[in-house]
Amino acid sequence: MKFKKTLILLLSFIMLFAAIAGCGSKDKGEDKAEDKKEEKVEEKKEEKAEDKKEEKAEDKKEEKSEDKKEEKEEKKEVSDSSYDELDTFHIGWIAPLTGPGAMTGEFAKNAIDMWMEDYGTILDKPVEIHLEDSQHTDQGSANAYLRLASRGDISAFGGGHYSTQGLAYMPYVLEYEIPTIHHGSSVAFAKQVHEGNVWSWQNRISDAGTGSAIADAAITVLEMDKICIMHDTNSFGQGLADSVVARLKDEHGVDPELILSYSTGEANFDPYVSQLENAGCDSLIVLAHPNETALIQIATADLDIKKLGSPDSGAATTLELSGDAAAGWHSIADFVPTVEDEPAKSFAAKYLEKHGMDPDMNSSSSYDILTIIKEAAEAAGSADPQAINDAIADVEFQGIGSYYKFNDDHIGATYQFLAKNEDFGDRYAPVVVDKIMRADVAK
Structure with a gap:
């Protein structure tokens, strides 16, 4: 009987221990399952975070690319309109102020001063004319043009009162791409126009x-x-x-x-x-x-x-x-100071009164070149050289020396x-x- 009680007691302990062990095993299994579940959740979180990180990086890359594109476009716009952002409209002018041709330069300068008195503005901006001395030599003329063209603010050029001196700076006209209206009448100017120097113009026949x-x-x-x-x-x-x-x-x-x-x-x-x-x-x-x-x-x-x-x-x-x-x-x-037609008659009378002598073709030509530049710039609505150059072809008006209408040779005077x-x-x-x-x- 005693043995039986002992046996029952032993079996009870065994069952109790088994129950406790089973519970522990179950808890561990559940813990492992829970851990695996949590690991998967974490992995998914990490994957999502990585995806978001990549998306953000891609977005940033695209944003940067877009920014660069916009920046380039903005830079281009600023570059193209930089002349319009200036407070002054700048014109370059090449004339002999010293040497044997100094009197020619004087006639030109007198007319330039008269134009400034009569107009003085382009696109509602004050005009500044940068007059450089050609020294009445071809090399002096080329040097003078280069000095002005390299400034970076010249919208158009005038002058070149002697053909050889104007032809001397034609390579710079092509290089800097600034519309240049020559007083010179050489056929070589038109030849270079047809060879690709579309920035060259002549106001005289x-x-x-x-x-x-x-x-x-x-x-x-x-x-x-x-x-x-x-x-x-x-x-x-x-x-x-x-x-x-x-x-x-x-x-x-x-x-x-x-x-x-x-x-x-x-x-x-x-x-x-x-x-x-x-x-x-x-x-x-x-x-x-x-x-x-x-x-x-x-x-x-x-x-x-x-x-x-x-x-x-x-x-x-x-x-x-x-x-x-x-x-x-x-x-x-190209110009006759005793002509009865207007506006030439009034111009000649005013010049004679101011300077004590008749104007010559360098006077009328200089005045008209400035008016051509004004007409072209205001038709284009811009001080940009390219815009002005494009607009010169359509300029048409009665000037001092002639009626102007440009042909395919880039010649403006019609008589x-x-x-x-x-x-x-x-x-x-x-x-x-x-x-x-x-x-x-x-x-």
């Missing part, structure tokens, strides 16, 4: 047109017979001589009796006059700039022959130097004059004989 006008006037108006041609060997003189000779031969069947050439700066024309007389010429065509034209007029003053010249044969600069020797000369002129120098008592000045239209306008 080129030597090709002037050459044809001179040849036509020589035969049909002045009825010249035995013709001698005297010309400079520079780009202007040679190009104009080629145009005159070609027109005489092709259109009128006339060959010059004699063609004489000289170098810029020639001071003694007596030997040339002797050759002219020996050849039996009864007519003379001179293609020269003011200084040489005046010397030729003085050297030929006593010759009873018909005399016709390029624009400077009637220019105020020349007449001031040659005096009475200018009497009777005809010229194909010239045949003029004759007359004695006004206190001075010699050209008077209009006829108006000659630009070939493509006359058709």
Whole structure:
């Protein structure tokens, strides 16, 4: 009986221990399952966090890319409109202020000052004209242009009062891409336009047109017979001589009796006059700039022959130097100070009153170049060089020297004059004989 009780008691302990052990095992299993469950949750959390981190990184990358894109576009916009952000409209100008051509520069500067008095603003901003001295040399002209172009604020250029000096800075016109309106009339400017330098413009009719006008006037108006041609060997003189000779031969069947050439700066024309007389010429065509034209007029003053010249044969600069020797000369002129048409008449009267002498084509040309720039900039609504250059092609207005309408050669003036120098008592000045239209306008 005692053994039985002991056995029952032992079994009870065993069962109790088993129950406790079972509970412990169950708790551990549940703990492990719970741990695994928590681990999976943590893993998912980490995955989500990583995904979010990657998404954020991608978003930031895209934001940065977008920011850079916007920054680039903003920079481009600022660069393109930087000229419009300036408080002043800047114009560069190249003219001979010293050297043999200083009088030409003076005529230009006087007209520039008059334009500033009459207008003085573009796009409602004050205009500042940066006038640089070409020193009347090709190299000086190129250096002057480079100095101004490298400033970075010049919206347009004017000047180039001598073709060779204007051609000297044409590489910089192309490099800096600033619209440049030349006073020079060489055919080489138009040639470079068609070769890709679209920033180059001329406000005067080129030597090709002037050459044809001179040849036509020589035969049909002045009825010249035995013709001698005297010309400079520079780009202007040679190009104009080629145009005159070609027109005489092709259109009128006339060959010059004699063609004489000289170098810029020639001071003694007596030997040339002797050759002219020996050849039996009864007519003379001179293609020269003011200084040489005046010397030729003085050297030929006593010759009873018909005399016709390029624009400077009637220019105020020349007449001031040659005096009475200018009497009777005809010229194909870009501007005639005695013209009765407006606004040229009022301009000439105002200039004479202010400066005590007639304006010449450098005066009218300078005034008109500035007006062309103003018209183009205000049509474009911008001081940006590209915008102005694009707008020049559509500029059309009546200026001092001509009615302006640009053709494919980038030439603006639409007419010239045949003029004759007359004695006004206190001075010699050209008077209009006829108006000659630009070939493509006359058709």
